[in-house]
Amino acid sequence: MHARLQGKFLGIAILTWATAAPALAQSEPAALQRAFERIDAYVAQSMQERRTPGLALALTSREKLLRVSTYGFADAKARLPVTPETLFEIGSISKSFTAIALLQLREAGKFDPLAPVTKYLPWFQIQSQFEPITSHHLLSHTAGIPRDRDDIPASMMMPAALRERSTGYAPGKKFSYSNIGYQTLSYLLEELSGTPYRDVIHKNIFEPVGMKSSEPIIRHATRTRLAVGYEMLYDDRPAHRSHPLVEATWLEHDVGDGSIAATPADLAAYLRMLLNHGAAGDKQVISEESFQLLIQPAIKSGEKEFYGYGMGTSEEDGHKIISHGGGMVGYSSMLRGDLDAGLGVIVFVNGPGSPGGVAEFALKCIRAAMENKELPALPPPSDSKKIPNAAEYAGIYPGAYGKRLVLTAEGESLWLTWAGAKIQLERRGKDQFFVPHPDFELFLLRFEREKPATGEKEGKVSYAIHGGEWFANHLYSGGRNFEFPRAWLAFAGHYRSHSPWLSNFRIVNVRGKLWLMLPGGGQQALIPTPDGSFQVGEEETAERISFETVVNGKALRAVLSGWEFYRSAAP
Numbered sequence: 001m002h003a004r005l006q007g008k009f010l011g012i013a014i015l016t017w018a019t020a021a022p023a024l025a026q027s028e029p030a031a032l033q034r035a036f037e038r039i040d041a042y043v044a045q046s047m048q049e050r051r052t053p054g055l056a057l058a059l060t061s062r063e064k065l066l067r068v069s070t071y072g073f074a075d076a077k078a079r080l081p082v083t084p085e086t087l088f089e090i091g092s093i094s095k096s097f098t099a100i101a102l103l104q105l106r107e108a109g110k111f112d113p114l115a116p117v118t119k120y121l122p123w124f125q126i127q128s129q130f131e132p133i134t135s136h137h138l139l140s141h142t143a144g145i146p147r148d149r150d151d152i153p154a155s156m157m158m159p160a161a162l163r164e165r166s167t168g169y170a171p172g173k174k175f176s177y178s179n180i181g182y183q184t185l186s187y188l189l190e191e192l193s194g195t196p197y198r199d200v201i202h203k204n205i206f207e208p209v210g211m212k213s214s215e216p217i218i219r220h221a222t223r224t225r226l227a228v229g230y231e232m233l234y235d236d237r238p239a240h241r242s243h244p245l246v247e248a249t250w251l252e253h254d255v256g257d258g259s260i261a262a263t264p265a266d267l268a269a270y271l272r273m274l275l276n277h278g279a280a281g282d283k284q285v286i287s288e289e290s291f292q293l294l295i296q297p298a299i300k301s302g303e304k305e306f307y308g309y310g311m312g313t314s315e316e317d318g319h320k321i322i323s324h325g326g327g328m329v330g331y332s333s334m335l336r337g338d339l340d341a342g343l344g345v346i347v348f349v350n351g352p353g354s355p356g357g358v359a360e361f362a363l364k365c366i367r368a369a370m371e372n373k374e375l376p377a378l379p380p381p382s383d384s385k386k387i388p389n390a391a392e393y394a395g396i397y398p399g400a401y402g403k404r405l406v407l408t409a410e411g412e413s414l415w416l417t418w419a420g421a422k423i424q425l426e427r428r429g430k431d432q433f434f435v436p437h438p439d440f441e442l443f444l445l446r447f448e449r450e451k452p453a454t455g456e457k458e459g460k461v462s463y464a465i466h467g468g469e470w471f472a473n474h475l476y477s478g479g480r481n482f483e484f485p486r487a488w489l490a491f492a493g494h495y496r497s498h499s500p501w502l503s504n505f506r507i508v509n510v511r512g513k514l515w516l517m518l519p520g521g522g523q524q525a526l527i528p529t530p531d532g533s534f535q536v537g538e539e540e541t542a543e544r545i546s547f548e549t550v551v552n553g554k555a556l557r558a559v560l561s562g563w564e565f566y567r568s569a570a571p
Contacts, residue, residue, distance in 0.1 A: 035369035036067060039362045041378055043071055049382055051241060052353035053230050054082040058264035059366055062275040062342030066366065068265050074227035074350065076245070087225045087261045088348035089218060089253075090333045091326025095182050096274075096294065097216075098256035099139055099310030101189050101200050103290040110192050113139060113293075113309075120188050125163040130170040135188065137171040138181035139309040140298040144169045146542045146561040147178050150501035154255045159184040164562050168535075168542030175299045175307060176541060179257040182310070186256025197256055208283040210269050214262040217254035222261050229330015230351030235503045236494070236570070237442045238434055238521040245351060248330025249500035258328060264346050271337050271344040274311075274322060295322055295339075319367075325356055329500045334359040341367050384426040384434070390414040393447055397464050397471035405464060405471045416445075428521060431461070442506070442571070443467040444521040450475060467517065468492060468508035482512025491547045495558045495565035504568065507547075507558065516545065536560070 039057070047055060054072035058065065070082040105111035116132035117124045126133070126145060137143035144167040149158050159180055168176070186197045193200050201216040215222045229248035232239045253259045262270075273279065278286035286294070295313050297306035305314045314321045319340040326333040334355035337344035345362045347355035364376045387393075390409035397405040406417040407425075414425040416435060425433040431447040445466050450459035463472040472480075488509055496504040506517040507526075514526040516536060526534035526545060536543035547555035558565045 031369040035365040056264040058268035058346040060268040089328040089331040094260040096310035128167040182257035211266040227350040399471035
């Protein structure tokens with residue numbers, strides 16, 4: 001083990017710890033060392049760009065641990081570095097542990113994933129006009145149930161409260177991620193095994209895999225070994241590099257959607273078991289049949305991704321990739337493995353960061369080293385101010401009450417003239433920008449396009465939206481007066497809960513349509529339903545929002561899939 005300076009974070013030197021296992025063959029050390037150096041450089045760049053406090057990374061082959069490296073601080077205030085023994089919350093990677101424990105019961109003849117959940121949990125209920133929900137549906141996120149109920153502390157009440165909700169579509173029809181589904185499965189696991197969830201995971205997975213330093217549930221006693229989690233100071237607006245980092249809210253968690261805390265080497269041992277199709281040394285944690293159920297392409301979950309039982313799969317350069325990310329309050333993580341090459345990567349961060357990007361780059365590096373191929377080039381530092389198509393947005397956009405946006409393009413930069421200031425915009429996705437000015441800090445500036453003309457790939461930019469305001473340029477050809485029910489005027493506003501998972505959102509009325517605006521910059525259209533509530537999003541979903549207790553023309557409470565939020569005086 002050795003330590004060295006890796007770069008700077010917030011003006012403070014980053015200390016890096018690295019432990020490298022012997023290479024698999026005598027011809028590989030030099031190639032692997034170059035790969036390690038390339039990965040270290042990428043990690044330093046990523047941490048600097050995203051202001052990541054600390055990061056832990058483990059590289060493994062099918063046969064053995066290749067390297068553990070840690071960067072930055074587990075506790076930035078106390079200047080305590082991340083070390084290989086530091087615990088991180090792994091979030092939803094825990095779901096695959098829950099799935100494996102249930103597949104073990106299937107092998108013992110005690111569990112049938114195709115049987116209705118009520119066969120094992122008679123109390124499980126949800127209002128539905130469709131066929132019964134099975135464990136297969138919960139395992140594959142295809143049950144059509146809401147995603148979260150994080151106003152309730154981790155407890156059986158989370159899945160029990162589903163009896164107050166309705167399904168959004170027939171089970172099995174589509175993928176829709178649901179933490180409640182895996183919370184239900186952890187109680188099902190306890191019911192069938194007659195043992196607490198933590199004990200099942202420890203005995204049936206941790207022990208045979210060799211995870212000696214990890215914890216199956218997150219409790220107060222775990223906190224002394226955990227890296228401190230960090231978040232941006234502001235919880236109600238898109239994040240920016242200028243925002244300070246603060247310690248995230250501390251939470252206990254003991255249910256099977258995200259309860260595990262692990263060291264990088266321990267989770268690499270778990271990944272090694274997966275690379276060996278369920279085998280950990282001379283112990284078979286799950287059978288080959290169960291492993292294939294774990295990674296089956298049960299449902300399409302993205303453009304090129306599929307989801308099985310607690311594990312995602314995809315194809316990359318002809319190789320089968322397994323992966324799953326995790327997010328907790330103040331932490332995020334990624335597990336990524338190449339089943340064909342027999343190589344894998346674990347990445348943890350304790351604050352803002354890109355564990356997925358680091359894992360993808362690191363896996364490409366070690367695969368190239370093992371195959372004696374050229375290493376992938378270090379990508380240039382990202383520059384959100386560089387906008388190659390800046391000219392597409394340039395123009396004058398009049399709005400209401402005499403307001404107008406004046407946008408100019410200067411090469412590959414986009415500028416807004418506003419209130420006597422000239423402000424450079426920063427890209428945040430397709431047609432979306434962060435505007436570093438107090439008048440624009442709560443929402444991203446989003447541009448919309450006209451329908452493309454014949455031969456055009458996409459239409460020309462014709463109007464912009466910021467929160468509940470919109471501004472049209474000379475190309476805009478649509479209507480300017482929009483009808484909507486007068487009752488909707490009461491719904492716009494800022495709503496808060498005490499939960500750190502989703503502490504607040506805003507509702508805006510723009511162009512005759514209500515939108516739910518998430519703090520990070522995302523937005524969902526609200527679609528009216530016959531009962532007076534709204535479907536959240538234009539696609540089929542179980543998520544619903546309603547507005548209640550109207551006083552002086554303002555709704556004081558919004559209920560999002562059973563989760564209560566209250567109107568805030570803050571804008």
